[in-house]
Amino acid sequence: MNIQGPEIYYRLPGGIHITETIVNMWILMAVITAVCAYLGHGLKDKPDSRRQVIAEFIVSKLYNMVSEVMGKKNLNFAPYIGTLITLSAFGSLCALIGMRPITADLSVTLAWAIVTFVMVQTFRIKKRGIGKYLKSFFEPTPVIAPLNIISEIANPVSMAFRHFGNIASGVVITSLIYMALAGLSSMVIKIIPIPVLQLGIPAFLSIYFDLFTGVLQAYIFCMLTMVFVAGATE
């Protein structure tokens, strides 16, 4: 994997670049849509297939999580949260099969964070009205208004950087160790021209950086989204 950023496959006129991230994301979206269509077609009242049991298990877990964090009245957010957590988790886990994780690109995580930011501000305006919304920035004193605005903007930025930084640092560290192992094995074992030490050892790193961090960051991103949006709708 390239540690300097996603590769640019094709440059469209107008400054739009078709990067590795975009291609991987479309592949992932196609796979996720296909899996969802397979799990969700032909549902019956009494589940008789294993397929439907799995689908019901996933959906009920998701709705439980959303109702625990956001409360019963906000259950209509569950599809959005489900989409976010699925794409985020699969986007990090695709590093296991050698694809570049899509979340190791700041544009992806920043886009998700901006969606959350817009949702939070919209629901706050809807709930309190535009006057009270603007007034909330000048509380407790008008002097503190710039700090309030900065702290609002810092939320999506910190969410985006947290997710991006965790996954990208995993990519960088794994690639560096991979390169170091190649150099080490050519130094130690000079007879065989194959980098023997690269076998197996990076897999243990992958367990932490790809499996654990990927799933944990997806969970945390969705948790923070739910907490912020639930706070705005109260």
Add this chain to the structure above:
Amino acid sequence: MDITLITRAIVLGASAIGAGIAMIAGIGPGIGQGIAVSRALEAIGRQPECKGDVTTTMLLGCAVAESTGIYSLVIALILIYANPLVNLIAG
């Protein structure tokens, strides 16, 4: 030797040192996460039945506490891979 080349070399070297120094910020989240985990272990030891809840909350808190370390990592990555200072030198 060309003067811009020397300036460039100095800026690059200083950026590499700066990236290294930026990562000292990793001390803070390390200490913070250590404290969080030790308290979570105490809580589990006192009430083993709430292990699941404590673990989930601890992981969430740890990941949020990590963000200052992540900021320093982003600064280090920018200094190494997308250095804005080198472009200031003409040539």
